[in-house]
Amino acid sequence: MKLLVTGGLGFIGSNFILDTLRNTNYEILNVDAEFYGSNHYNLIEVKNSPKYSFVKGDITDKKLIKNLISDCDCVVNFAAESHVDRSILDPSPFLNSNILGTFTILDIIKDQKKRLVHVSTDEVYGTILEGSATEKTRFNPSSPYSATKASAELLINSYVKTYGVDAVITRCTNNYGPRQFNEKLIPKTIGLCNENKKIPVYGTGTSIRDWIHVEDHCKAIMLVLEKGIPGESYNISTSNEINNLTLVTKILEILNKSKESIQFVEDRPGEDTRYSLDSTKIYEELGWTPRITFDKGLEKTIQWYISNKDWWKQS
Numbered sequence: 001m002k003l004l005v006t007g008g009l010g011f012i013g014s015n016f017i018l019d020t021l022r023n024t025n026y027e028i029l030n031v032d033a034e035f036y037g038s039n040h041y042n043l044i045e046v047k048n049s050p051k052y053s054f055v056k057g058d059i060t061d062k063k064l065i066k067n068l069i070s071d072c073d074c075v076v077n078f079a080a081e082s083h084v085d086r087s088i089l090d091p092s093p094f095l096n097s098n099i100l101g102t103f104t105i106l107d108i109i110k111d112q113k114k115r116l117v118h119v120s121t122d123e124v125y126g127t128i129l130e131g132s133a134t135e136k137t138r139f140n141p142s143s144p145y146s147a148t149k150a151s152a153e154l155l156i157n158s159y160v161k162t163y164g165v166d167a168v169i170t171r172c173t174n175n176y177g178p179r180q181f182n183e184k185l186i187p188k189t190i191g192l193c194n195e196n197k198k199i200p201v202y203g204t205g206t207s208i209r210d211w212i213h214v215e216d217h218c219k220a221i222m223l224v225l226e227k228g229i230p231g232e233s234y235n236i237s238t239s240n241e242i243n244n245l246t247l248v249t250k251i252l253e254i255l256n257k258s259k260e261s262i263q264f265v266e267d268r269p270g271e272d273t274r275y276s277l278d279s280t281k282i283y284e285e286l287g288w289t290p291r292i293t294f295d296k297g298l299e300k301t302i303q304w305y306i307s308n309k310d311w312w313k314q315s
Contacts, residue, residue: 001074008043021046106165173209197261202266205243213294224286
């Protein structure tokens, strides 16, 4: 089978490509617009693989994407603008990539009868004050980013119902691991520690996130690709809920840095106080379980960033 992976130079997409090439016989065609979150260094180890090929392009380019999809069996859509702070400053690129890009893919697979796995986010649910969001929980996005991801999901659902498109949606909690864009909390904290600079923490640091290692997430996506039911959505989480201050403190402790380097800064507008997903469905229906504990995964992640100075130079 040949997969078209969109946004495969980014954090999760590149890890998915590496995991797929290592553990399956699938071929990968990667299309990426090479925006700020993309990094060719993420896939340097497979750039000469006969099972891997790359095309520079935007998912809103219908002619290009139509040709690429016609050459593949399935589409795994990672391509998205995903940085909340940037979406607050300028939402327009998020509408273009996250909504129009998804529409472009849908309108092509509608005619070509290919399967789509669309990678979404827990942020479509907004703040979860009590309990955990199930796949049936009402959307309540708080940022332009999460609103565009929710909009993309609604488009997909409409194409499933109206045109019978074979599409499956995954929604995941916060990812961590190697190759993550350095604006994100964990690599940003590691990088600032390495430079002996202050570590900014929004508000009082009490916002809670559930963290999953990117390798576990990639395994779940592959399982959904192979066994997911058309028209269904699957939450992916690990019950590793931790607030931002505690997470930053853990990183400082592992790196033997003082807590005095923490600097509290003004909370960003629309900040969600807690994300939490109920992943019973993917556990019971598809048999997925996470394998990497948070403490071990965090130590492994920190070591990767410390050991890969060339990656920092390319980021």
